[in-house]
Amino acid sequence: MELVFDGHNDVLLRLLVNMQGGGDPVAEFRDGTDQGHIDGPRARAGGLAGGMCAIYVSSGRFELRRPDADGHYDTPMEPPLERQPSLDIALAMAAIAFQLDRAGAWRLCRSTAEIRDAMEEGIFAAVLHMEGCEAIDRDLAALEVFHAAGLRSLGPVWSRNNIFGHGVPFTFPSSPDTGAGLTDAGFDLVRACNRLGIMIDLSHITEKGFWDVARTTDQPLVATHSNVHALTPVARNLTDRQMDAIRESRGVVGLNYATTMLRPDGRESAGTPLFDMVRHIDYMVERMGIDCVALGSDFDGAMIPATITDAAGNQNLVSALSAAGYDADSLRKICRRNWLRVLGKAWHEH
Template identity: 50%
Template structure:
């Protein structure tokens, strides 16, 4: 398989890297320095046809960010949950990141478009323009009255995860721990249930990645939309609280939703380690399992580029084609590769976005 297979990716944290980079933003987005996992040139070269770009407000602490690779190198580990963040702290940072996503379009209008509808996505991909969809990972910026959701929706928000791995006024996330279970803590708050209803009304994807099991159950009972976990893997293959149990996978399948395959090494390695020198067999076994539990129509890609430690065999966005080639050698035919690469994401988004 030599031709590029265009793919749609369910999760990346490029906006955070763009905001935090000491280099000029033009260099980070348009340059070819090779830092991080994404930039426009490598995305075009690697077949990145579209994806969800996360607005993520990092924990506000003094000093350098934690070295998750070192902290998660030798299980067992159980990292402390960051404290709840209020909307008055989160909202200015989230708006800045939303502005950066719109700037990315203005800086490269022939190559990148911020998409607000399925017709936008289809038109962009047909013209070989990267289709960017605004996502929010952790809804701290929305606030208790939910009014800001209307604002973010107006400027492009089409996917929202109520929690990251810390509590919010809407629900509870899972810790970065191994081994561990997603069955920890209470479910959605009343404000969280209101958030789910409003997302349904607006046609905004509700992302279940990072949410604990009780919250997952509440969304499944309440939401009228397909269930989506944009960047999660299978608990049976790696016992991380961030991974999904078979019961959760089956509920997602039965709702017509999907799971985006996460490249994070500590959610792929059976021993929970962050090591990156794994063989393709680890990824293939995990993908086989997801397809066995969910079916071919409910598995997609959710890399977590620029937000996690990924296998050396992938390296950055240009390595996705090597993964797809390995899936082909493993026996996945062209129809299944199309579904995994972009077909399933586009079908699922088409069932949710208004």
Template identity: 55%
Template sequence: MNTPLIFDGHNDLLLRLHNKDVGMDQAGVFGSGGRQIDVDKAKAGGFGGGFFAIFVPGEESVSHDEEMMKDTYDLPLPEQVTWHDAIKVALSQAALLIELERQGALRICRSTAEIRTAMEQGLMAAVMHMEGAEAIDRDFHTLDVLHGAGLRSLGPVWSRPTRFGHGVPFRYPSTGDTGEGLTEDGFRLIKRCNDMRIMVDLSHMTEAGFWDVARVSDAPLVATHSNAVALTRHSRNLTDRQLHAIRDSDGMVGLNFAVAFLREDGRMDENTPISRMLDHLDYLIAEVGEDRVGMGSDFDGATVPAEIGTIAGLPALRRAMRDRGYDDALMKKLCHENWLRVLGKTWGE
């Protein structure tokens, strides 16, 4: 069960490589280490690639996983990171992605045709993505340079403020209605991304920020790794009204595998059945349509159900989808075709 290939909306492999949590040898992302993504696992699991996030870590005052095992939690928002600190990390992670391409582990893709070709050739297809725009300056020079290197997707915020807007905290129970939206510079950033055909990612944004983007953007609304707040009342999930706006824009939602955003109790507990993932999939399909839902795993950045564990475990998800009654056409859409559709539309193909 390693087909259809899965093209995924979010992973944090670059952060783990940057932090040296895992290593990279001369053959690419092979070798030892606790990563959830590498070349061998991709072949075993039928992982076709996805969005590889550039993310600038901050100083965390508490352990997320420990706090998120409590009945309720409200983790403090990390402090804003300055451009001078962020740019060094962002360029380092972009360079890591370029090095992975140089070593033949993946291919950085700038069009859906390139994504299809990479997957057909057995290479991970990588879309360079930025999660949190701390490294983008007010004049957008960094954006221009990173676009030249392959950046085609950007989330203005992670769960902390940037010069462009505000993110949601890790809070349960909660909705995303937690604070302010875009700043004046944020509105300028959305327009610039629209002009450059860079996809804008709404995951991690407050509800106010979501509606700010919806009001001014001329591109499909996309949340790369978010679930349904109706099933899990977590600040990171989306309300029905937000899902309907995504539907009406012909956008996209990627199912987040992080268990705290799946479970009814909001706990970061890996003992979460795959059936809970399918409950969210079913709900998202009902609310936005079967052409607008895909995967947004958060591999190498989150605790996922133990039945899956790594991308080598993706066959277990496919089997569960088959058992739930998903036919060949729907499987193909959810696994990769919906992502290629919305990327093609956003990128002006």
């Protein structure tokens, strides 16, 4: 079994929602559930040894707009969120992460050494990530506190706008060049992340925002859960030029398992074959090289192929990649080593 460190999941959101309904997040993760994609037992069964766990403030019940007869859709952007309620939700999700750590259900990791140790011990290695910085103030005081608490990765925006920048809408077909990029506050956020050692995720930002980050950051460029625009022209996917910049910075792209970002027709369908996942990996490897490609499932945040189903099915993709000709060293890089290299660089470890 090839152990996987995953670039993105939304398990904390699922646990928070269930807790608000009376559930016990520690028991749900530790003992297992039939809901969502990730818990401890299913992670172990599928070799999911750890990943970036998102603090994400939902806009409510988000749904993609139904496609027209040609399969095209243009989902309206969600409105900006107020900061104080967003901070409360972010703190509640962080608290769940700490509770899981204290109970031994997973280990909250702040260094690549801690990730490696947890994986060797068979404990899920969780890294706190923030998907959209609605909980962060303009003066970045909250960023300092979240970093002290263990935040080690963030995306300035989700697919909505905030005080730091502009996100891309869920639109197919569409270029990622959909609007403005970073604000002045966003440039300050990038510089603060560089100083603190917080990895910057470019997965939901506009193309202009991507280039704003690229010319400001001293880190490798990273998109934790994005795919190839040339194969699936949804606004969330990366152009060849963006991937070239990621290659030049020795960054990483994590393959997103969301079917809307894998299929040529951009549709949400659990019947999406493993072939579509492999062809995105193939394209990224050919464009960027084997050292720049990883996995970023979006477990608990999207519809994924039924051939994977949940974390327990992760090895089905590994087997498909092996059958497509990827050797053992290449699989180790895609499954975990590329993430550990880039995280170590962003975290000032080397």
